[in-house]
Amino acid sequence: MMFRHLLKLSWKRKSRNLMLSLEILIAFAIVFGVAAFGLRYWQLYNMPLGFESRDLWAVRMHVGDEEKTRIGAEGYEALRRGLMEMPEVRDVAFVTFEPYVNASMFSNLRRKAGEGDGFNTELLDADDRAAAVLGLKLVEGRWFSALDNGSGYRPAVINRRMAEAMFPGERALGQLFFDREGKQDVPHRVVGVVEAYRAKGELAAPLNHAFTRFVADQNRWDVRTILLRVAPGTERAFEKRLNERLKLIRKDWSYQFTPSSAARASMLKQHMAPLVVVGIIAAFMLVMVAFGLFGALWQNTTQRIPEIGLRRAIGATAGEIYRQIVLEQVLLSSVAIVVGLALLVQLPLTRVLGEHLDWAVFAQAAGLSMAVIYLLSLLCALYPGWRASRLSPTEALHHE
Numbered sequence: 001m002m003f004r005h006l007l008k009l010s011w012k013r014k015s016r017n018l019m020l021s022l023e024i025l026i027a028f029a030i031v032f033g034v035a036a037f038g039l040r041y042w043q044l045y046n047m048p049l050g051f052e053s054r055d056l057w058a059v060r061m062h063v064g065d066e067e068k069t070r071i072g073a074e075g076y077e078a079l080r081r082g083l084m085e086m087p088e089v090r091d092v093a094f095v096t097f098e099p100y101v102n103a104s105m106f107s108n109l110r111r112k113a114g115e116g117d118g119f120n121t122e123l124l125d126a127d128d129r130a131a132a133v134l135g136l137k138l139v140e141g142r143w144f145s146a147l148d149n150g151s152g153y154r155p156a157v158i159n160r161r162m163a164e165a166m167f168p169g170e171r172a173l174g175q176l177f178f179d180r181e182g183k184q185d186v187p188h189r190v191v192g193v194v195e196a197y198r199a200k201g202e203l204a205a206p207l208n209h210a211f212t213r214f215v216a217d218q219n220r221w222d223v224r225t226i227l228l229r230v231a232p233g234t235e236r237a238f239e240k241r242l243n244e245r246l247k248l249i250r251k252d253w254s255y256q257f258t259p260s261s262a263a264r265a266s267m268l269k270q271h272m273a274p275l276v277v278v279g280i281i282a283a284f285m286l287v288m289v290a291f292g293l294f295g296a297l298w299q300n301t302t303q304r305i306p307e308i309g310l311r312r313a314i315g316a317t318a319g320e321i322y323r324q325i326v327l328e329q330v331l332l333s334s335v336a337i338v339v340g341l342a343l344l345v346q347l348p349l350t351r352v353l354g355e356h357l358d359w360a361v362f363a364q365a366a367g368l369s370m371a372v373i374y375l376l377s378l379l380c381a382l383y384p385g386w387r388a389s390r391l392s393p394t395e396a397l398h399h400e
Contacts, residue, residue: 020293024336024373027289031372032344034282036365037275040356044203050159050196051099052135055090055234056260058098059226059246063253073216075250076127079226082249088238091229093133094214096125098225099199100263109210111166113178113185119166122199122207123179125214125223131157131194133229141173141192144213153189155213162208163193179212181220188212201264203271205355286376294380329381333373341366 063069080092097103110118130136131143139160148155153176163172172193178185188210197209214223230238239257246255347353348362 021332021336021339023289023293024333024377025340027286027293027376028337028340028369028373029344030282030285030289032340032365032369034275034279035368035372036357036361037278039361039364039368041203041271041275043361044205047198047202047206048196049198049202050136050194053099053260053264055230055232056099056133057228057230057234057238057242058101058258058260058263059228059242060098060256060258061224061226061253062256063224063250071216071222076216078249079246082245083226083228083242086241086245088230088234088241089228090231091129091133093129093227094127094223095130095225095227096123096214096223097199098227098258098260098263099134100201100260100267101199101258104199107179109166109188109208110178110180110185111176113187119162119208121162122209124197124199124209124211125219126211127214127223130211130227133227135229136197137195138192139195140171141190143192144211148191148213151189153187155191156188157192157194157211158190159194159197159206159209161196161206162210163190165208201267201271203268290376290380293377326378326381329377330374333377337370337373340369 061071063071076094079094083089083092096105105123107121107123108118109121126144128144128146131138136143138157141157143157144155156177158166158172166172166177167175172190175190176187177190178187180186194211196206197211198204198206199209216222228242236259242257243255246253344366345362347357348359
């Protein structure tokens with residue numbers, strides 16, 4: 001009975017309530033956007049990273065003319081031997097790019113040579129020690145080794161995501177795929193599958209990824225990044241001794257040193273910056289909406305003083321008046337939320353945002369947004385409702 005009465009009152013004041021509902025709808029959309037953004041980051045943070053960043057250092061070699069200077073097998077071996085002699089160094093590998101760096105190499109890989117469409121995949125050239133240095137976890141097959149010497153195909157290790165995308169319902173091991181290099185399609189054979197590899201860090205979206213074997217003097221280009229697995233607790237002061245050792249090996253080159261802990265912190269800040277900015281803007285807009293909602297409810301209650309006085313005169317208690325004001329606001333919020341959900345549900349249905357807004361994130365963001373809006377509406381309605389309930393029938397009926 002009370003619900004029907006509230007519906008009638010709300011419908012009679014529909015033009016006035018329309019603006020209130022619109023404000024609530026805007027607030028709901030704002031909260032949903034921030035909540036979805038944050039929940040997606042939380043979802044990504046809990047996904048497998050694929051490598052062990054602790055006690056990992058990267059050294060970027062600057063060799064002068066990058067296109068003309070080739071390091072050669074002897075150069076790489078000299079670097080490996082020289083670095084392994086240092087007591088802090090546990091293992092050494094050579095790769096194209098280290099983790100937590102804004103550099104990538106992508107290619108469109110195909111299951112058959114000459115096919116048009118393929119799978120956009122992040123590539124990384126890595127030597128035979130890279131899996132151990134990075135702490136990669138293979139779920140099938142093996143990493144590169146001397147077994148691949150003389151093979152007619154370039155060996156490749158792919159992540160599980162790529163295996164499921166490129167070879168759905170099939171076992172990836174032993175399968176071929178092709179990469180376009182110049183005017184030729186180069187065949188690669190899958191020799192292993194890793195659980196994951198998200199080089200851009202914990203807040204980066206998972207991508208198809210393939211490791212290809214690097215062998216000095218056999219690849220089209222050299223790799224210029226040294227990965228070091230160092231002893232636990234190695235301090236930043238190690239950088240000076242490391243630079244001195246590298247200068248003894250090749251004094252004509254320059255070197256850039258980055259502990260993965262520092263690179264990880266920098267990448268996390270970079271990823272978090274948009275969320276922080278959006279959150280601050282959303283909080284400011286939400287405060288403005290709250291002030292507007294509170295002002296509108298105050299004005300609405302003031303205009304209804306004769307109506308409230310009449311209800312009190314015919315026997316309505318202060319508690320009933322209080323509940324009426326609050327429940328009317330909850331009803332308006334519910335209408336705005338239903339409309340907002342009807343609009344926002346199109347995002348996961350149409351997959352316009354892809355994996356960034358799946359059903360799990362949508363449901364959690366919707367639930368959190370509903371809780372925030374109902375709480376905001378309740379807080380904005382408490383004082384106007386209390387003020388209305390304190391009016392005496394005589395004062396209300398004589399109000400002009």
